[in-house]
Amino acid sequence: SAVISQKPSRDICQRGTSLTIQCQVDSQVTMMFWYRQQPGQSLTLIATANQGSEATYESGFVIDKFPISRPNLTFSTLTVSNMSPEDSSIYLCSVADSRGYTFGSGTRLTVV
Amino acid sequence: SQQGEEDPQALSIQEGENATMNCSYKTSINNLQWYRQNSGRGLVHLILIRSNEREKHSGRLRVTLDTSKKSSSLLITASRAADTASYFCATDSTDSWGKLQFGAGTQVVVTP
Numbered sequence: 001s002a003v004i005s006q007k008p009s010r011d012i013c014q015r016g017t018s019l020t021i022q023c024q025v026d027s028q029v030t031m032m033f034w035y036r037q038q039p040g041q042s043l044t045l046i047a048t049a050n051q052g053s054e055a056t057y058e059s060g061f062v063i064d065k066f067p068i069s070r071p072n073l074t075f076s077t078l079t080v081s082n083m084s085p086e087d088s089s090i091y092l093c094s095v096a097d098s099r100g101y102t103f104g105s106g107t108r109l110t111v112v
Numbered sequence: 113s114q115q116g117e118e119d120p121q122a123l124s125i126q127e128g129e130n131a132t133m134n135c136s137y138k139t140s141i142n143n144l145q146w147y148r149q150n151s152g153r154g155l156v157h158l159i160l161i162r163s164n165e166r167e168k169h170s171g172r173l174r175v176t177l178d179t180s181k182k183s184s185s186l187l188i189t190a191s192r193a194a195d196t197a198s199y200f201c202a203t204d205s206t207d208s209w210g211k212l213q214f215g216a217g218t219q220v221v222v223t224p
Contacts, residue, residue: 031209031210033210033211033212035212041216042200042214042215042216042217043155043200043202043212043214044214045211045212045213048210048211092154092155094212096204096209096210100157100160101145101157101160101204101210101212102157103154103155103157104154105153105154106153106154106155
């Protein structure tokens with residue numbers, strides 16, 4: 001399966017600021033996704049990161065709050081904008097290809 | 113939104129006992145997967161069962177899938193303290209390959 005490097009692993013941020021999370025994949029993959037896991041909850045899909053075009057967002061998530069870039073088939077970023085304490089969560093990227101499904105190690109975000 | 117429902121929400125057993133958890137889902141699927149997560153850390157992929165399969169084994173894990181009932185079960189035999197974790201089912205629907213819908217999760221505690 002693919003190998004994903006996700007950075008940062010954790011961060012503590014002030015409210016009102018933004019944080020950009022990066023995921024680097026060791027091979028080209030078509031399908032790349034971003035998930036959020038709120039404290040004590042399961043994972044919820046934020047969006048599909050599309051290479052060369054705008055991301056496709058799930059219900060309840062908007063581009064202004066979670067802008068996503070996908071400049072090529074091995075890299076994507078998720079920005080959490082204008083953060084509030086409610087954004088404190090684990091954010092994970094994921095890829096799916098013929099070899100299976102792989103998740104990044106996650107970014108634990110705490111907003112104070 | 114989460115597609116899967118899992119039960120029980122929490123399970124406490126002693127080492128050596130078996131642990132069984134169930135997952136139900138709503139749509140047609142390509143496959144169903146089970147993941148483990150230790151203390152809010154990264155996801156560990158345990159097993160994938162395809163929609164045309166009914167049962168699958170991997171070490172101490174046994175997964176069943178009943179597509180007519182849209183349900184799956186995960187059995188962990190001879191549990192160990194190291195099995196203490198949260199377990200999530202996730203489905204890959206036929207209309208959106210690669211995007212996973214996660215169940216609410218079962219928190220398993222195995223005491224020595």
